[in-house]
Amino acid sequence: MKIQKNPKKPLIYYILVSVMVVMVLNAFVFPLIMEQKVSQVDYGTFLKQIEQGKVDSVEIQDNQIGYTVLDGSGREKVYVTGKMDDPDLVNRLYDANVKFTKVVPKEASPFLKFILAWILPLVIFIAVGQFLMRKMAGKMGGGANAMTFGKSKAKVYVEAQTGKTFADVAGQEEAKEALQEIVDFLHNPKKYQEIGANIPKGALLVGPPGTGKTLLAKAVAGESKVPFFSISGSEFVEMFVGMGAARVRDLFKQAQEKAPCIVFIDEIDTIGKSRTSGGPSGNDEREQTLNQLLTEMDGFDADKGVVILAATNRPETLDKALLRPGRFDRRVPVELPDxxxxxxxxxxxxxxxxxxxxxxxxxxxxxxxxxxxxxxxxxxxxxxxxxxxxxxxxxxxxxxxxxxxxxxxGYQRKNSVISMKDKLTISYHEIGHALVAAKQSHSAPVHKITIIPRTSGALGYTMQVEEGEKVLMSKEEALDKITTFMGGRAAEEVIFNRVTSGASNDIEQATKIARSMVTRFGMSEEFDMMALETVNNPYLGGDTSLLVSSETAAKIDDEVLKIIKTCHQKAIQILEDNKPKLHELTKYLLEKETITGEEFMTILEAKESN
The missing domain is CATH 1.10.8.60 (Helicase, Ruva Protein; domain 3)
Structure with missing residues (x-):
């Protein structure tokens, strides 16, 4: 997988850095190294070494005298001594047959002085400034420097290197079929152009999280064998006004240069929210980015082979202008697999x-x-x-x-310490669920019962597994579900004549189903088929809001309570009628801690046959 990288720095950048390093070494490092090899002596020692014939050569400078001495092995040692007022020094050196010379100091080059005084500080200042700008740009989401703020941060995957094809996508046959036309167009655009058909400019992939929307987009690119631009909607939004719009322009410019290609914008709701839902502010950065996106989608020709794919979990929040024909023409549902x-x-x-x-x-x-x-x-x-x-x-x-x-x-909490009293209550609670489910005709078969606590907070649970896939739920099935949820609390009441907090999740689930029966499913005689509630966000939690007055809302609560009480009484009655079986199954579960649905049904049926 190849990803487009930032452009390399120009050659002059590296040349300037190299020159600066060499100059610093020459000015500071090398003299220090040389100084470490020079020994300093007094003038008398210098004269004594001349008399002994040890001095090989002498350099007379303005303020000091440097000389070399040969040791016994023939290696040179460098010495320095201070210069004294000694008119006979030349004669001494001449008599001792020592090579000597006087060093006339040269003035430093004006050019070198200019470089050291002006150019070098300027280069250091620029380098430090570039470093600080790069750090600031990284924290603010920018590029390597201020000149790259408007550049698109899209990752570019070149031909067939997304590594994904439709064979890697399972459980989404309808979505793959809808996207197959785009692949076919990118392979054979002429047959569409000959008949006058226009391929959709954009396709919007909508569905719950984790269903494979991004995987499908990569598979389209892999099947088409064209470049694939991938970017998240949040990467367009910057703290600087206008940067998001600039990045949109740059993204589409790159896409048209590499056509045919696919541009994929993940989480497009980040920049594509409806402009009427943003409050009084009508000229913020997000809106400018959306306006630029709308303009760019109108401005390019789909026949060139640039296809825009986008993914979102919140299609209801998108701006209507983004969904009109000519932009995201096609909406591809990517639902939970059956x-x-x-x-x-x-x-x-x-x-x-x-x-x-x-x-x-x-x-x-x-x-x-x-x-x-x-x-x-x-x-x-x-x-x-x-x-x-x-x-x-x-x-x-x-x-x-x-x-x-x-x-x-969650994981099993094997080290959790539960008293025998609580463990007995949990066992009756779970067997109550299973027994009520088994005694109803519209409940799913019991698959497993356990009283081993889990990290999710569950102290035990009863798992039911349907024999096949169900897409509809009848009123009888909904009532049986509620009754099964009531079975745990009902068992506590029947056996111990008291209640605990263990049924909190059961109560929540039962109330949700009962309310949906009244407000959304039309399963209440009181309200018949009147719409009382709407789902705001079907893919992220399914939050709902009422469509009725406060008086009607109170009647809804009364109807929901009536359903729950009826199911609660039914669960109590089932357990009262089967109390011996309840004791028998609870004793077995308490001993084993976990039993299968087959074990449960075997004991239940054997007890019934006696």
Whole structure:
């Protein structure tokens, strides 16, 4: 994968640095090194060495005398002594047959003085300034210096080097089919041009986090074998007004130079929010960036082969001008995978892991309803980590089943200390869920029951797994779900005649379903099919807001409470009718701590047959 790098510095930059280093060495370092080899002596010692014939050569300077002496091995030693008023010195040197000379000092070159006094400080000042500017630019999101603030920070992946194709994307067949036309156009644009068809300028990938929107964009580029520009929406937004718009211009300029190519803007809602929802400010940096993006998308010809892909989790917040025909013409949903899709995703990610032959991906897929592609990839990795921890060379079914629970409920808290009284309460609570579910005709089969606490805060849980994929939920199924959630608290009431805080999550989940039945699903006789609530953000949490008056809201609360009370009483009645089975199953769970759905049903049915 090749990424476009910052341009190299000019040659003159390195030349100036080299000259400065040499000058510093000549001016300061080398003289210090030379000085370390020179010994200083008094004038009398100098005269005595002349008389002894040890002095080889002498240099007479204005303020000192330098001379060399040959030692016994013939090596030279350099000495320096102060200059004295000695008229006979020349005669002494001549009589001793010593080579001597007088050094006339030369004035330093005016050019060298100019360089040392003006050029060198200026170069140092510029170098320090460049360093500080680079540091400031890095903290503010800029480039190497102030002149690169307007440059696009898009990563450019050249031909076919995204490393991804449609074979790497599983569980998104409809999205791949919608994007296949773009790939075909980039391969064969003439057949579209001959018939007069215009390829969409842009395609917007929308869906929950972790479903593979970015992966799909890279796969389109990999299939098309064209350059791929990748940038996040947040990289356009800067603290300097106008920098985001400048980067948009630079990005599209680069894209047109490399056409045909694909430009991918991730999290486009960062810069593409509706201009009417931003308050009174109508000329801020974000809006200027959006306006420039709209202008650039109108200004280029799609026939040249520049295709814009964008991804977002919040399509409802995007500006209407961004979604009109001629800009992002096509909206491609990238939803959570269904049962078949989850199984395919698991198999794709399992290709890189050593798996046992008996692994049942369909069973794992059924146990992970609502999981995204990223969640499934994490489950495969967690399974591999557990296999290594257990000392195995390959991943088996138990590793994957445990990894599902790790992702959904957290790791086991094996060292958690729970009193026997609380442990008994938790056991009755979980068996209450399972028993109520088993005694209803519209509940999913029980898959596993455990009272081992998890790091998510759960003290135990009952896992139910549907036999197949369900896309609709009937009123009877919704009521049975609520009743099952009520089963834990109902068991505490039936056995201990008291309640605990252990049902807090059950209450929350049951209330959500009951409220949805009234406000969104039209499952209430009181309100019939009246729309009472709307979902604001379906892909990020599903926050809702009421569409009714306060009086109607109070009636909604009464209706929700009525549903919850009815289901609560039903759960209590089921457990009262099956109290012996409740005791038997709880005793078994307390002993084993974790039991399978098969063990649960075997004990339940055996008890019934007696």
């Amino acid at each position: 049962l078949l899709g989850r199984e395919q995703v698991l198999k794709v990610h399992a290709q890189k892991v050593k798996m046992a032959d008996d692994v049942d991906f369909n069973a794992i897929a059924r146990a992970t309803s609502g999981a995204s592609g990223a969640d499934l990839a994490n489950m495969i990795n967690e399974g591999a980590l557990r296999a290594v921890k257990m000392g195995r060379k390959e991943v088996n079914q138990s590793d994957l089943e445990e990894s599902v629970e790790v992702v959904l409920a």
